[in-house]
Amino acid sequence: MRLHEFEAADIFESMGIPVARRGVASSVQEAVHVAGEIGYPVMLKAQVLVGSRGLAGGIKSASSPEELKAAAEQLLTSEVNGFPVRKILVAEKAEIAKELYVGVTVHGYTGRPVIVASTEGGMHIEETARTSPEKIASIQVDPTVGFYPYQARALLRKLGLGHNLLNAITDVIAQLYKVFTRFEALIVEINPLAVLPNGGLLAVDAVLEIDDSALSRLRPLLPDPVERVENPRERRGKEIGVTYVDLDGDIGLISSGAGLGMASMDIIAHTMKPANFLETGGGITADLLYKCMDLVMMKPGLRAILINVYGGINPIHEGAKGVVRYIREHNVRIPIVAKALGNHQEETWEIFRSGGIHVVIDPATERAVERLFELVGAE
Amino acid sequence: MGILVDNETRVIVQGITGRIGAVQTHWMLDYGTRVVGGVTPGKGGSTVEGLPVFDNVEQAVRETGATASVFFVPAPFVLDAFLETIDAGIKLIVVVPEHIPVNDVMKMRDYAVAKGVFALGPTTPGILVPGKSKIGIMPASLFAPGRVGIISRSGTLSYEFAGILSESHVGQSAVVGMGADPVVLTNLTDILRLFEEDPDTDGVIIVGEVGGEQEERAAGFVVEQMTKPVAAYICGRYSPPGKRMGHAGAIVRGSTGTVEGKQAALGWAGVEVLESPVHVAAWAKAHCLR
Structure with missing residues (x-):
């Protein structure tokens, strides 16, 4: 789960990281009020759960109430990278002498947390990583031993950052690492970490993405992960415990694994367009597949559905009962092709067939998609 | 064995x-x-x-x-x-x-x-050695004894590849699910090494997916140490970048971990890159694998 900047900033501040003065606004009047309390000039930042907001026009500045009203009005009626802006953060516009970058993420290959820092923070950090890798330094942390400040000092030395800033930045990195572990983050990031003319530090942005698998044990500390999902079908997917991603095609998909689901989409996309990605994980029951059918059918203009499931850990014969019950109760008329192999496969085929579903018993998804294409083309 | x-x-x-x-x-x-x-x-x-x-x-x-x-x-x-x-x-x-x-x-x-x-693992179907033993959840009906090794990041796709091969009368020496999480307990390269050293394996299939750097690292290993033929399939070409697909490992971060990048790295290493799972049967036949 990715947090909004204003939510992450509160967490960072509560852990002792200096964060720019700020307030959240969902209307122009609120923005004027917040700016009045902070004092001009201010920054206005769209609160959308997507990266690179600055490059997409989601960040503006204002040095008077008139400028602020215009900027707030414009932001609150816009979309940033396809996400509608419902809230903006109004924050002090600090005078910045230098922009640094600090972040902690998980190194997938070594399986260790990695701390990353750069002397060139700001909007173009990814470009810097490509063009001037020497301006970025990183250090891995032993997950069992944990982080100690000497590691941050070694990191800063690589970047030539020292003297008066050494201890202050080390403190920020130490606190950021605490956020990383306490909130079970996949990524925490301050970009930019501003060096002020007086030598002080200020976090001007706050990024925090939490490991979804850890949400249940963090629950009391966090906002509701479901209600923040904008797309109603994706939100419904979270509610019933499946991964659903809305796409712009018209062929529905239910799969029992992420890899199988992605491969199914790739194969469907050779001749048609997937309407969604849906992956059940290992928890199939009759009730879950009933709900999955309901979810996939929420998509307007659906032309057909592919069900691609394996009976390894999943009782697919149970799942098939839910699908057929849904078809009967809702009188579903669009063609459905099912490929279902593994434990209880014969029983599963019988149940699917009893609901008028076209069963493909070849193990290649390609064959099931070909059958689907024939049926859609025949309409 | x-x-x-x-x-x-x-x-x-x-x-x-x-x-x-x-x-x-x-x-x-x-x-x-x-x-x-x-x-x-x-x-x-x-x-x-x-x-x-x-x-x-x-x-x-x-x-x-x-x-x-x-x-x-x-x-x-x-x-x-x-x-x-x-x-x-x-x-x-x-x-x-x-x-x-x-x-x-x-x-x-x-x-x-x-x-x-x-x-x-985690999120692995385990390992199955056809006709001998299985530790995990792989559904037995899809597998047949033979001399092709499969390593898959996805559980269900490991069944798909084994199923397609078995249907074409190509058996497997072992099928290993390495796990689908962003951090796994054993990396792809370490499993590839076991197949390279196994006298009962004549060729290996890597079933990868968008995200992470497992396949890119494996490409380096293939160049330096593999003598057996290797084929690879990478799913997720159609997955929208940055959208979560159930595997955190499937998040595309920047230009690393893309399907195209993985295919290029593997192709450069001499690995046969399969555009679709169904093509695996022809690859096995071309290398006389059984």
Whole structure:
């Protein structure tokens, strides 16, 4: 789960990281009020759960109430990278002498947390990583031993950052690492970490993405992960415990694994367009597949559905009962092709067939998609 | 022979008294796996499928002589059980559960590496050596004995590839699920090495997916150390970048981890890149693999 900047900033501040003065606004009047309390000039930042907001026009500045009203009005009626802006953060516009970058993420290959820092923070950090890798330094942390400040000092030395800033930045990195572990983050990031003319530090942005698998044990500390999902079908997917991603095609998909689901989409996309990605994980029951059918059918203009499931850990014969019950109760008329192999496969085929579903018993998804294409083309 | 397991490998099932643990124990015994007992704290003294259940792993190892373990333990308890299992001297651990926090997986990996334990997962279907043994949840009907090795990040796609090969009368020496999480307990390269060294494997298929750098690293290994033919399929070309697809590992970060990047790295390494799973049969035939 990715947090909004204003939510992450509160967490960072509560852990002792200096964060720019700020307030959240969902209307122009609120923005004027917040700016009045902070004092001009201010920054206005769209609160959308997507990266690179600055490059997409989601960040503006204002040095008077008139400028602020215009900027707030414009932001609150816009979309940033396809996400509608419902809230903006109004924050002090600090005078910045230098922009640094600090972040902690998980190194997938070594399986260790990695701390990353750069002397060139700001909007173009990814470009810097490509063009001037020497301006970025990183250090891995032993997950069992944990982080100690000497590691941050070694990191800063690589970047030539020292003297008066050494201890202050080390403190920020130490606190950021605490956020990383306490909130079970996949990524925490301050970009930019501003060096002020007086030598002080200020976090001007706050990024925090939490490991979804850890949400249940963090629950009391966090906002509701479901209600923040904008797309109603994706939100419904979270509610019933499946991964659903809305796409712009018209062929529905239910799969029992992420890899199988992605491969199914790739194969469907050779001749048609997937309407969604849906992956059940290992928890199939009759009730879950009933709900999955309901979810996939929420998509307007659906032309057909592919069900691609394996009976390894999943009782697919149970799942098939839910699908057929849904078809009967809702009188579903669009063609459905099912490929279902593994434990209880014969029983599963019988149940699917009893609901008028076209069963493909070849193990290649390609064959099931070909059958689907024939049926859609025949309409 | 096959890698990692054979029909002599003595296996315990952790979480054997749970619904899934009990069902999967049944399927494993049915396949011929030498399951010798189970562990569920608090249920010691009972039996499942006629097998003794113990309260702790050390006791189970002492009584049964087990050297391998498979987990059907609820995600929040996996870290604890995993450390216990390593301390009890088990040398091969298959971690089937999904949704284990990454923080826990990092600690598990660290401990396994330090203690020289080979572990698969999390979110793995396990390992199956056709006609010999299976440790995990792979559905037996799709597999056939032969000389092609499969390593897959996705569980269900490992079944798909085995199924397509078996249908074309090409068997498998072993099928290994390496796990679908952003951090896994054993990396792709380490499994590739086992197949390279295995006298019963003549060719290897890598089933990868968008995200991470496992396939790119494997390409380096293929160039430097592989002598056997390798084919690879990478799913996720159609997945929208940055959108979460159930595997955190499938998040596309910047230009690394893209399908195109992985295909290019593998192609450069001399690996046959398959555009669709169904093409694997022709590849196996072209290399006279059976």
